[in-house]
Amino acid sequence: MEKAELERQVAAAVDVARREVPLVGSVTNAVSVNFVANAQLAAGGSAAMVYLPDEAEFLAQAGGALYLNLGTLLPVHEETMPRGARAMRELGKPWVLDPVGIGIGSLRTGILKELKVCKPAIVRANASEVIALAGLWELDGGDVRARVRGVDSTDEVDAAEGAAVALARWTEGAVAVSGAVDLVTDGTVVATSRGGSPLMEKVTGFGCSLGGVAAVYAAVASPLAAALAATAAYNLAGARAFARAQAPGSFQAAFLDELYEASAADVAGNPFDIREV
Amino acid sequence: MEKAELERQVAAAVDVARREVPLVGSVTNAVSVNFVANAQLAAGGSAAMVYLPDEAEFLAQAGGALYLNLGTLLPVHEETMPRGARAMRELGKPWVLDPVGIGIGSLRTGILKELKVCKPAIVRANASEVIALAGLWELDGGDVRARVRGVDSTDEVDAAEGAAVALARWTEGAVAVSGAVDLVTDGTVVATSRGGSPLMEKVTGFGCSLGGVAAVYAAVASPLAAALAATAAYNLAGARAFARAQAPGSFQAAFLDELYEASAADVAGNPFDIREV
Amino acid sequence: MEKAELERQVAAAVDVARREVPLVGSVTNAVSVNFVANAQLAAGGSAAMVYLPDEAEFLAQAGGALYLNLGTLLPVHEETMPRGARAMRELGKPWVLDPVGIGIGSLRTGILKELKVCKPAIVRANASEVIALAGLWELDGGDVRARVRGVDSTDEVDAAEGAAVALARWTEGAVAVSGAVDLVTDGTVVATSRGGSPLMEKVTGFGCSLGGVAAVYAAVASPLAAALAATAAYNLAGARAFARAQAPGSFQAAFLDELYEASAADVAGNPFDIREV
Numbered sequence: 130m131e132k133a134e135l136e137r138q139v140a141a142a143v144d145v146a147r148r149e150v151p152l153v154g155s156v157t158n159a160v161s162v163n164f165v166a167n168a169q170l171a172a173g174g175s176a177a178m179v180y181l182p183d184e185a186e187f188l189a190q191a192g193g194a195l196y197l198n199l200g201t202l203l204p205v206h207e208e209t210m211p212r213g214a215r216a217m218r219e220l221g222k223p224w225v226l227d228p229v230g231i232g233i234g235s236l237r238t239g240i241l242k243e244l245k246v247c248k249p250a251i252v253r254a255n256a257s258e259v260i261a262l263a264g265l266w267e268l269d270g271g272d273v274r275a276r277v278r279g280v281d282s283t284d285e286v287d288a289a290e291g292a293a294v295a296l297a298r299w300t301e302g303a304v305a306v307s308g309a310v311d312l313v314t315d316g317t318v319v320a321t322s323r324g325g326s327p328l329m330e331k332v333t334g335f336g337c338s339l340g341g342v343a344a345v346y347a348a349v350a351s352p353l354a355a356a357l358a359a360t361a362a363y364n365l366a367g368a369r370a371f372a373r374a375q376a377p378g379s380f381q382a383a384f385l386d387e388l389y390e391a392s393a394a395d396v397a398g399n400p401f402d403i404r405e406v
Numbered sequence: 407m408e409k410a411e412l413e414r415q416v417a418a419a420v421d422v423a424r425r426e427v428p429l430v431g432s433v434t435n436a437v438s439v440n441f442v443a444n445a446q447l448a449a450g451g452s453a454a455m456v457y458l459p460d461e462a463e464f465l466a467q468a469g470g471a472l473y474l475n476l477g478t479l480l481p482v483h484e485e486t487m488p489r490g491a492r493a494m495r496e497l498g499k500p501w502v503l504d505p506v507g508i509g510i511g512s513l514r515t516g517i518l519k520e521l522k523v524c525k526p527a528i529v530r531a532n533a534s535e536v537i538a539l540a541g542l543w544e545l546d547g548g549d550v551r552a553r554v555r556g557v558d559s560t561d562e563v564d565a566a567e568g569a570a571v572a573l574a575r576w577t578e579g580a581v582a583v584s585g586a587v588d589l590v591t592d593g594t595v596v597a598t599s600r601g602g603s604p605l606m607e608k609v610t611g612f613g614c615s616l617g618g619v620a621a622v623y624a625a626v627a628s629p630l631a632a633a634l635a636a637t638a639a640y641n642l643a644g645a646r647a648f649a650r651a652q653a654p655g656s657f658q659a660a661f662l663d664e665l666y667e668a669s670a671a672d673v674a675g676n677p678f679d680i681r682e683v
Numbered sequence: 684m685e686k687a688e689l690e691r692q693v694a695a696a697v698d699v700a701r702r703e704v705p706l707v708g709s710v711t712n713a714v715s716v717n718f719v720a721n722a723q724l725a726a727g728g729s730a731a732m733v734y735l736p737d738e739a740e741f742l743a744q745a746g747g748a749l750y751l752n753l754g755t756l757l758p759v760h761e762e763t764m765p766r767g768a769r770a771m772r773e774l775g776k777p778w779v780l781d782p783v784g785i786g787i788g789s790l791r792t793g794i795l796k797e798l799k800v801c802k803p804a805i806v807r808a809n810a811s812e813v814i815a816l817a818g819l820w821e822l823d824g825g826d827v828r829a830r831v832r833g834v835d836s837t838d839e840v841d842a843a844e845g846a847a848v849a850l851a852r853w854t855e856g857a858v859a860v861s862g863a864v865d866l867v868t869d870g871t872v873v874a875t876s877r878g879g880s881p882l883m884e885k886v887t888g889f890g891c892s893l894g895g896v897a898a899v900y901a902a903v904a905s906p907l908a909a910a911l912a913a914t915a916a917y918n919l920a921g922a923r924a925f926a927r928a929q930a931p932g933s934f935q936a937a938f939l940d941e942l943y944e945a946s947a948a949d950v951a952g953n954p955f956d957i958r959e960v
Binding site: 152154159162163166167170171175176177178179180181183184187188191192203205381382383384385386387389390 | 435510511513555556557609655656
């Protein structure tokens with residue numbers, strides 16, 4: 130793929146999402162559910178959050194994409210997550226997985242194992258989580274003992290490239306690895322995206338809401354374009370927000386403002402590099 | 407009812423809520439629960455949120471009103487919602503219903519059917535939800551197949567007037583229909599309230615928190631006055647916030663500021679029309 | 684203890700937390716879980732929130748402290764809260780208890796009774812909750828009928844001193860009583876801390892997030908120093924935020940900014956008095 134063609138697809142994802150307002154269902158964690166919804170709205174989507182299995186299936190039918198984030202699991206998620214993912218798989222629609230907290234608790238491990246065959250269109254995670262997920266799914270570059278620390282990564286993005294590529298090849302989708310420099314791959318090309326602000330680690334939910342926005346774009350674009358569009362939009366809005374606000378409370382409000390105001394051309398023009406793998 | 411008398415009641419609702427700080431219990435969704443509580447506090451209430459059945463009954467006893475919002479249902483809500491509503495009905499105290507997500511999933515439908523006989527003092531919803539609820543409760547103007555899209559309305563407020571009037575006559579309370587121009591009715595008069603900002607659809611929880619504020623006012627005023635006071639307060643604060651902030655992150659903070667600072671006279675003076683039906 | 688020595692310990696708590704970024708697990712309520720996480724991050728910690736019993740035990744093992752807040756109980760908390768607290772007790776690690784809503788519902792009462800033998804390093808509560816908890820645990824100065832009103836206190840901080848001292852002696856930890864003037868005690872000294880803003884009662888979650896920040900400091904300091912550091916940081920950041928923003932929406936953002944920017948010397952220098960009991 131040419132860089133210019135990917136830029137064009139990123140711009141189209143941002144633009145079409147704003148025009149079509151795709152409905153995106155989410156089963157996501159309690160910590161950042163509000164931020165996820167607001168980021169999805171700022172990016173042009175329509176957001177609906179549920180906990181119950183048949184409600185996830187309803188949104189699978191009604192929506193253009195589904196977002197599954199494993200943050201704060203409740204017992205009901207044992208059924209809801211797999212049923213939501215299976216519904217999307219059967220419908221041939223894209224769903225986005227954020228395996229946050231991978232390695233904490235037996236239910237999370239069980240659900241994540243079950244989700245493998247449902248092949249998410251996009252996996253969004255930090256480096257340690259990507260390595261751990263590839264390990265759990267027994268793919269190249271994976272290591273179930275990846276040093277995830279709570280919800281934080283202890284690995285650099287570079288170290289996760291092999292795992293990310295293997296995951297993308299398995300899912301035939303895309304993987305977005307968040308870090309100082311972000312990496313997005315579909316298993317054939319690797320794009321690295323720059324920007325953002327270190328303050329994004331000082332406010333909870335930037336990773337989660339990036340996954341939610343990726344789902345909005347996935348409803349109207351290819352997994353690679355959607356994952357890169359969301360990553361680029363976050364890098365752009367994060368850098369712009371930091372120029373306005375250098376502390377976390379006002380930074381988060383400024384970020385939502387900038388995400389809302391970023392044009393398709395701005396997002397597509399946010400610096401990234403691309404290479405084949 | 408004279409318009410001047412309704413204005414007087416609206417002003418009194420705002421004023422008395424600030425002076426008496428009524429305790430209002432809520433069983434509400436995870437997405438906007440923080441916004442609901444902060445809006446209730448900004449309007450002068452004391453907010454307490456619960457999930458468990460006996461805790462909802464406790465708050466029914468202890469509080470001046472109860473708010474039931476069906477957003478992100480969990481299994482426990484099957485028991486909590488009806489028990490909370492029944493407790494309020496038996497105590498002769500007002501409770502507010504937001505049937506958000508009506509049509510998604512079997513539990514929601516079952517709960518909403520059960521709540522009919524508990525007659526909420528106020529129903530707060532968008533046009534499609536009002537039409538769908540009237541349909542579910544087999545009232546005039548209702549249609550269970552109303553085109554609710556996730557949590558968004560696909561109908562105009564005008565189209566819901568018949569359903570709103572029928573609902574208000576059934577409950578002997580009030581119905582507030584949110585939209586570009588808001589409609590509030592007690593089944594004998596219809597008030598239309600103007601103001602707000604289109605940004606209120608770009609931030610999650612404006613509808614939910616309006617319902618929560620209506621419950622604060624319902625603790626100290628008639629259903630009609632409470633529903634109109636909450637609607638007018640939102641239209642006023644929304645318009646004022648938009649004058650300060652034209653993007654969603656800063657808009658939401660500005661809105662809470664303006665809701666907090668709005669005087670009783672300001673809220674009562676927000677433009678509305680009234681007519682008999 | 685000399686005041687100067689306590690000041691030194693408070694400064695060290697703030698400083699070491701920023702340097703070591705301790706992982707702190709939380710089982711906390713849905714209303715303010717986002718605020719708790721963001722306050723913990725602003726204070727320098729790493730935040731992870733869970734609902735499930737084995738996940739709380741995992742975080743007990745992995746983290747430096749655990750925060751248990753009884754706000755919006757779900758059925759799963761019956762098992763998660765005691766198992767989390769027991770794990771910390773067995774590991775000899777500090778955990779922080781916020782008994783918010785004490786008196787509402789039977790599950791809350793049952794859990795709180797069970798937590799007594801697990802001896803929290805810090806109890807953070809308002810005056811009425813402190814009196815009610817001491818009553819429930821059958822300690823001096825307690826009264827199970829304390830007039831908690833939903834989540835609000837109806838008692839002055841002074842009235843809770845006896846209960847706070849008795850609680851601290853039982854736990855061999857510290858108790859932080861939030862109010863107009865805050866009181867922190869380890870059962871041998873009482874410190875009173877001033878500052879903050881009345882707006883902190885007009886935004887939900889200031890008490891909850893103070894408990895979460897106390898857990899961050901407890902991972903790196905004694906219970907007394909941690910409880911006073913969190914209280915002083917809130918009083919400092921609250922007063923500074925109020926100087927910038929006099930309404931609740933912008934005040935909350937400004938507060939997180941100020942909490943993030945407060946230096947160790949600033950926090951230690953926030954006015955407090957100390958006396959023996």
